[in-house]
Amino acid sequence: MPDPTPPEDDDRSASPEDTAADPATDGGSDTTAVPAGARQTVLSDEALEASFPDYQGQIVESRRLPPEPAETVPAADVLRAPLADELSYDLFTHQADALDRLDSGDNVVTTTSTSSGKTWVYALQAARNHVDDDQATALCLYPMKALSRDQEQELNTKLREDWGLDVSIGVYDGDTPSDRKRRIREECNLVITNPAGLNEYLPRHARDSGWVRFYKNLELVVVDEAHEYAGVTGTHVAWILRRLRRVADHYDAHPQFSMTTATIGNPAAHARRLTGLEFSVVDEDGSPRGQRDVVLWEPPVDWDQVSGHQPDDDRDAPDRDRDQLSDFEDARRSTGSEAAKVTAHLGVNDIQTLQFCSARQGTEIATKQIANAAGSHSLGGGVDAKAYHAGLGKRTRRGVENMLKAGQVDAVASTNALELGIDIGSVDATVTSGYPGTKQSFWQQVGRAGRGDSDALSVMVGSTDAMDAYILDNPEYLFSGSVEDAVVSVDNASVYADHVLAAAADFPLTDDDAEFLGGHDRLAGTVGMWQDAGALESASQLDSLGGVVYTGDPRPQSRISMYGTGDTEYVVVCEHGEIDHDPVAPGRAHRDYHEGALFLHAGQQYEVVDVVRDSTVPRIHVEETSTGLYTQTLSQKSIGNLQPQEHQSLGNGVSLYFGQGTVDVTYNEYIVRDINTGELVEGPLPTGSPPMTLHTDLLWVSLPPDHVETTIDRLDEPLLEPTDRAGRDPLVPEGEKRYTYGGGIHAAEHGVIQLAPLELLIDNNDIGGLSMPEHHDERIPGPVWFVHDGIDGGIGFTRSIYEHFETILRRTREHIAECDCEQRRGCPLCVMSEDCGNQNDPLDRATGRLILDDVIAAFEGSD
Amino acid sequence: MSADPLPPHSSSTVEVLVVPGAVVRRYDADPTVTDAVGATGADAVLPAPPHANLAAQRLLHAVDQPVLRVDRGMRARTTATADGDLVVAAAPSPDTLPPTPAVTGTAEGTTPDRVVVVTDEFELQVVPRRQETVLDGVDDYLDGLPEAWHPDATCDGPAPRVTHASTSVQAGYTSTYQPPGDNGGTDRVSPAGDADGSRTHEVDVLGLGSTAGMGAATDNSTSRLVHATLYPTGHVTTTTLDPEDFGLRAVEQVGRARASSLRSSGVTDVAQLQEMSVDALAAALGTGQTTARTIATSADALATDSVVRTSAASLPEDPVFVDIETDGLGASVAWLVGVLNGGTDSESYYPFRQQSLADPAAHLDAFATWLQGIPRSRPLVAWNGYNFDFDILTEQFREHCPDRLEEWESRRTFDLLYWARNKNNAVLPGRSNRLEAVAQALGWEGHTDGVDGATAARAYTRWREAATGAAPGEDRWEPDWDRLEAYCEDDVRALATVYEAIDDAPVQSAAGGSGVTGGRQGSLSDFS
Structure with a gap:
């Protein structure tokens, strides 16, 4: 007879590691219990057909997440008398759980939904520490200064006004006047800053009795929004937090860490990598939630309008002096304008909406598009829309935040800057213009609508790239399975x-x-x-x-720059006017800000007129312009000095390697194209950008020497004919066979890079690739494709792709096979990439499928 | 190079001013660099990257001293100490060097003790992924040297030691380099002083420039001048100088734009500026009277090497002057506390120095006991004390003598630099806020040449290291403590000099009278 009761786990600190809640079922909701397609009236088919201009059934999926009641625990169960008495309400279960674990001495990472009251956890812990010892101090780290001011207010309200504690709280950062700073050092119990600030302030401890007091009594370190600390920034933060622990240890203080993060796949591991300490995870959300509708919206793509679109028969070389990508420009633009139309539709229906755009320029354009779309909406009326992004001046940002709070603006188009917990009150709806790249980010954006238990609506308008296409075809991906792992490495x-x-x-x-x-x-x-x-x-x-x-x-x-690995950043200066532009890392400067480059910033087009590289602070001089043209940068890349670190021999002559090597990139030429037609106007022209060398992490897939032959033999389709452009490019394999094979391996490389973010919280702008039928390294017998970190020294992205390679490979294979474009040479929805330095030439889905099949088969053979 | 970090006493030296091209591009060769040449007493100027050739071209016309250019030329340019013990030779290419090091002597038949060859052909890089430093280009450079200059060259008779200096390596860097092939083929760079005696084929390497590629270790955000003092023994001391402390820019409130306006109205140096009336200044610069007066006052102080008091505030009476020596900027110890009881003519200098590693508290305790004999009304005066000496002493008492901490914290402290500059009570002469620079402008002369704070810190660290490893009773390396204590005494006396100069300076009167060139209109309240 089986044991009816499993042994109880009564160790409160022992949490199953990394069992982050499924975002959709966060709090236990079950979307299947709701009639399919149910959604708020404003987006009903009837309403859309009646009032949405030219509605063609763009909604491909809608899910209703039912409301969740609050689960609470009386405050007195968790907190002792003096503090519990001040609380006139119960605590949510996750808050109580986190406080219990902190009480037992654990470091705690809380990973519940947006606006679930995570602040309460550390506010109460700081309060509890203060009640026990009025000398106790706490350090709170927020990723942005804007958040710091917000939280100062909130913490003051809670600790001082609501709970009646005599704690002193101060924001200590670059905006704090020096007299105020001295008072904070001498007196404050709770100091609020950001990791970049802490990096600067740490050494002051030895010279200042105020800091000595603070570190000696340091009992709590709060790291809020910890999912923000990934990639290079995460690496810096990880070392800054270790330096903080070292300084505290110097004063014999051993503070506890209370960390909060948006939902991520690996909260315990992420917290451990950031701090070097063990954490217990609190992820059972007890906060209430209103009913939430999530709608996926696919802008219509008219494939017939894409020039050269010849399904299943693309033997003839297309005109490669036309930009194949620009053929999709209409489709791409329609993502932005579709999103704007949706936002405008919500706006005219009195639903305050936050529209998330992927780029800063996008927010500026979106505000215009929203206003225009509202003007031509059948219900008429104006929609007042504002833009928001980190590149705007501080005062402008503060103004928009206040307008949102006060309900004085109908719609705001924002970058992910507003994903974080900046207090903007609640909006009724969110519109996501183009999948933000990660589930984590997507659900964070969705969570911005409908605070507390009010109903909320979120729309995701698909964009024209491989990730969006995959998600619109496989909506289940969004609603099930765990969110991505946050990737941070301390190896750089x-x-x-x-x-x-x-x-x-x-x-x-x-x-x-x-x-x-x-x-x-x-x-x-x-x-x-x-x-x-x-x-x-x-x-x-x-x-x-x-x-x-x-x-x-x-x-x-x-x-130390928090955003780089040691290189000096470029400052952007406008010759006859103003530009509020963040400094640019060298890699991006070489690629996107060479002399002659055109770019859009805050709704204005600029041309780079001069780049001063040999100055102590390198500068990019720009001028305002308005040309109707855009520029595209071409690159040459080579990889060498390979040092394999790990190796999997998969069978059939296929091997997968991880290691380090050298990537030499030159963004040597650029071309100028017409925005409307994509026609080549001028070029290639020299960029003047110097070559760059990265010593970084790489993975490579090595295929057998005869793989070109054996693959081409199996190919049912005709060989591809090399383009004129390819004929001029010495790096493109010569001959139809090798050209076709090159297109296949290139497609496989692009596909893997573009779909890797489905598994991992990584920015694929910081990943690069290269593929070729043969490589000069004698240890590589045949065709090879590389994936590498785009940051000198590596930041762990390629390593995590290596660790999840088989899964990513399968998704890529599936997606390449199923893309609606049915074009041999692919489309931006599958294998074309905006960042490709070879103008996406050659690309071949058919051969790519065969190559991916072989690698997957090798994996299966090796299992 | 010598294991003793202290350079020899009263040695002849070559003073070199290193001038990166970026400095002459951003400032002027004349008067910024010429002024710096004068202030440092440089024997020669050395153009350095970035844009070394630009610096060379401009300096050739601006300074009388030899310009040691290595970017072009048919022969090596040299400069030497008066006694000929040290020769510095800038070689545009290896074939421009004299046939042997021995014949670089300044007089017939003399052989220098040391020749410093300056080049730009190798640079220093850190390679974090391999955890090593690389002197990039050094092997090719050494291979290209004439036979007699090779590290392993043998010669009859006395041969000078040769140091190879690069303008592409950060000034202050010194090491001994082991060329490949000598020890199994691996390159080896070891810091100077680490030498274990087997220096047959080792090469002394020196940095005489500024460099990128050193991560957070070097500050490339500003263009700086470097004053390097080279000794025949191979010792080098370097001081970094801010070009803004020289030429017109040295004057308070004169930045790039105002310096340029002044030049276009024919004013090119501080002496000329001092001649101008406040009204003329205000008109020339389009500023208000207050700014013009500040500029005039500052120009006065600089041109006449005197203090100008700008407020009626008085200095506290009966000061006790204090200076500490530490193990570096991020100090973890104050191993020497020097106090001067009384003024510049006082005989009462007391060095409280840590005597043994085992006892980090005794000298602090002795200092605190001595202080008990000093009335509490008397201020302890230090230069930049609020940012360094006083804070560090507080932490030292907290760590090692907690029972005397309260007593220490109850003492009255006074930071003279803070009072003068931050509180705008006096305008000081001198080309920087460094105590030595201000005191020297006021006529003070130090007695301990070749020692500075960094050298003293290094000497202490080396002693601590030697003492840690030594068995009880074993002979261990000791620095010349007397000289280090005398250096500290120099500093407190310099401090007393500045203090007295400020105390003696007349307060600028309502009519702008004493201490200020006549004819200026103004009132005391302008300075409050």
């Missing part, structure tokens, strides 16, 4: 080396620091390097009394 050597210097400037390095700074061997090696370079005192060693002292130029921490 340059970032690490710079933080070792910063740590030495915090206070001298000793062997005791190995536990915070990457372990003994890594620390000793890098310390040795800096000693050789003269940046650390070489007379002493890690085991010396007094340790190793910093001797480089003062303030090394201030030269």
Whole structure:
């Protein structure tokens, strides 16, 4: 007889690792219980047919997520008397759970839905600490300054006004006046800042009795919106948090961490990588939710209008001096204008809407489109729309936030800047213009509509790329399965080396620091390097009394950029006018901001007129312009110096490698095209951009030497005819067979890169690829395709693709086979990429399918 | 190079001003660089990247001193100490060098102790992924040298030591480099002083420029000048200078735009500026009277090497001057506390120095005990004390002598630099806020040459390291403590000099009278 009761797990700290809730069933909802297609009246077929201009049944999916009641626990069950008495309401179960775990000494990562009251967890913990010891301090880190001000207000309201505690709270960042800073250091219990600020402030501890007081009494470190810390920024934050732990340890303080994050697939692992500590996970959401409709909207694509579209018979070379991508420009534009139409439709129906756009320029264009669409809407009426993005000045942003809160604006078109917890009150609906790239981000945007238990509506308007196409074809992907893993790596050597210097400037390095700074061997090696370079005192060693002292130029921490791996960023300057533009990393500067490049920023077109590279602060000089043209940058890339680190021999001569190598990229030429027709106007012209070399992480798929032959033999379709352009490009394989095969392996490479974000929280702009029928490295016997991190030193993206390779491969195979375009040379919905430096030539879906089949078969054979 | 971090006392030196092209592009060769040449007493100027050739062209016309250009030329340019012990030779290419190091001597038949060859052909890079530094190009450079200059060259008779310096390596960098082939083929760079005695084929390498590619270790955000002092022993001390402290830009409130306006009205140096009336200044610059007066006052202080008091505030009486020595900027120890009880003529200098590694508290304790004899009304005065000395001493007491912390924290402290500059009570002469620069302008002369804070810190660190490893009773390396204590004494006396100069300076009167060139209109309230 089976044991009827499973053993109870009474260890509260033992949470099953990384079992993040399915976003759709967050709180236990079940979409199948609702009639299919149910949605708010404003988006009913009747309403749309009656009033939406030219409605053609764009809605391909709609799901209703039923309301969820609150699950609560009396405050007195969790908190002791003085504090519990101040609380006139119950706590949500997840808040109670997190507080219990913190009480038992755990570090806690809370990963419940948007606006589920995650702030309460750390606010109450700080309050509880204060009640026990009025000297106790807490450090709260938010990713953006804007959030800091917001949270200062909220924490003041809670701790001081509502709970009657005599705590002093201060925001300490670049905007804080120096007198106020001194008072905060001397007096505040709760200091609010951001990781970049903390990086700068850490070394002050040794010179300031205020900081000494603060670190000595540090009991709680709050890391809010921790999912934001991924990629390069995440790597920096991980080292800054370790340096913080080291400084606290220096004063014998061992603060607890309370972290919050949007729903991610690997909260425990992510929290551990960011801090170096173990965490327990709270993910059972007890907050209430109103009914929520999620609608997927596919803009019509008229394939007949795409020039050269010849399904299933594309032997003839298309005119490659036309931009194949620009043939889809109409379709692409229709994503933005479709989204604007939807927003306008909601706006004229008095539904306040937040529209998320993928690019800053997009927000500016969207506001115009929304206003225009409202004007031509059959219900008439005006919709007041504003743009919001991080590139706008602070005052402008604050203005829009306030208008949203006060209901003074009907619609706001924003970048993901408003995904975060900036207080904008509640909006009625969200419209997502183009899939934001991740489920995590998508659900975060959706969560911006309908605070508390009010009903909410969210529409996702598909865009013309492979990810969107996949999701519109497979909506279940959004509503089931876990969200992506956040990817952060502490392996980047340059970032690490710079933080070792910063740590030495915090206070001298000793062997005791190995536990915070990457372990003994890594620390000793890098310390040795800096000693050789003269940046650390070489007379002493890690085991010396007094340790190793910093001797480089003062303030090394201030030269660390949170967004790069050590390169100087370019400043954008407008010659006869103003431009509010963030600094640009060198890689992007070389590609997108070379002399002659045209770009759109805040609704204005600019031309780059001069690039000053050899200045101490490199500058990009631009001028306002209005041309009706756009520029496209071409690149040449080569990969070498391969150092395999891991290897899987898959059988049939197929191997998968992960390792390091050198990627040389030159963005050497660009072409100028007409915005409307895509016709080549001028070029190729030289960019003047210097070559770049990345030493970075790579994976490569190595195929057998005879794979070109064996694949072409199996191909049922005719061979592709090389384009004129290909004939001029020495890097394109010669001859029809090799050209066709090259197109296949190129398609496989593009597909994998474009669909990798379905599994992983990664920005595929920071991933690159290269494929070829043969490679000069003698260890590579035949055709090969590479995927590499686009950041010097690597940031862990390629490694996670390597670890999830088979899954990504299968999705790619499925998607390439099923794309609606039915074109041999593919489309932006499957294998064409905007970032391709070879103008997407050659590409061949048919051969790509065969190559992917072979690799998948090799995986199956090796299982 | 020598294991002793202190350069020899009273040695002859070559003073070199390193001038990156970026500085002359952003400022002027004349008067910015010429002014810096004068202030540093440079024997020669060395154009350095970026844009070394631009610097060379402009400097050739602007300065009288030799321009050690390595970007072009048919022969090496040299400069040497008066005694000929040290020769610095800038070689545009290896074949421009004299046939042997020995014949670079300044007089017939003399052989220098050391020749420093300056080139731009190798640079230093850190390679974090391999955890190593690389002197990029150094092997090709060494291979290209004439036979007699090779590291392994043998010669009859006395041969000078040769140092290879690059303008593409950060000034202050020193190492010994082991060329490949000497020890199993692996390159090896080791910091200077690490040498284990087997230096047959090692090459002394020196940085005399600025460099990128060093991660967060180097500050490339501003263009800076470097004053390098080269010793025949191979010692080098470097001081970084901000070009804005020289020429017209040295004057308060004069930035790029105003310097340019002044030049277009024919004013090119501080002396000329000092001649102008406030009204003329205001008119020339289109500023208000207040700004013009600030500019005039600052120009006065600089041109006449004197202090101008700009407020009626007075200095506290009966100061005790304090200076500490540490193990670096991110100090973890204050191993020497020097105090001067009384003014510049006082005999009462007391160095409280850590005597043994085992006891980091005794000297602090002794200092605190000594302080008990000083009335609480007397201020402890330090230069930049609010940002360094006082804070560090507080932390040292907290860590090592907690029982004396309260007593220490109850003492009255006074930061002279803060009072003068931040609180706008006095305008000081000198080309920077560095104590030595201000005191020297006021006529102070130091007695301990070749020691600076960084050298003292290094000496202490090396002693700490040697003492840590030594067995009890074992002979261990000791720095010249007397010299380090004397260096600290120099600093407190410099501080007293500045203090007294400020105290003696007349307060600028309502009529703009004393201490200021006559004829200016103004009132005391303008400075409040």
